Amino acid sequence: MKFIDLTHRFEDGMPVFPGDPHVRILETRNDYILSRIEAGMHAGTHIDAPRHAGYPGTVETISLERLTGTGFLTSPEGIKSHVPGGIAVVRTGWSSRWGSEDYFINYPFLSMEIADELLDADVKGVCMEGPSVDRHGEMEIHRKLLKNGVWIIENIKNTELLPERFRLFAVPLAAAAEASPARVFAVLE
DSSP, rough: OEEEEEEEOTTOOOOTTTOOOOOOEEEEESEEEEEEEEOOOTSSSEEOOGGGGGSSOOOGGOOOOOOOOEEEEBBBOSSOOTTTTTTTEOOSGGGGGOOOOOOTSSSOOOOOHHHHOOOOOOHHHHHHSOOSOOOTTTOOHHHHHTTTTEEEEEEOOOOGGGSSEEEEEEEEEEOOOSSEEEEEEEEEO
């Protein structure tokens, strides 16, 4: 078995979407170290639950069974093949720009047609190699997917290491919130 981590490192000062709170990890030292995190829930690799678009359902309401499944690669241009009930991983190559000034500018996003194709494929979730499934300043794709029970993970990396099919695991906090940082990884048999 081979494990491929699709998660950006969660660290002090990491890049965040323009307007989002900056990430700060603060340590208190006594006889031990005690850290505190100050961050928005959409920092780094994270999951969006239906509540993000104003629908019922926070992160902890997404069942564990829905957070794992057969992952398949696709692109913003269209779905070549899919796994019914699987998890779409949108490979864009954009993660190579992580940390650069243009990462959150003019990034690849999904069209309404691709969102419809994903819903027709009955996917559980969509993992995006980029900061959003929507064009900057828009929410239509978020609304369409989240309204239909499809969770969204944004800011993944290492998609170039994935084959066409793999087992995918998304492990967010059991947060009573619209989003949560998440550890996302693939397992290759």
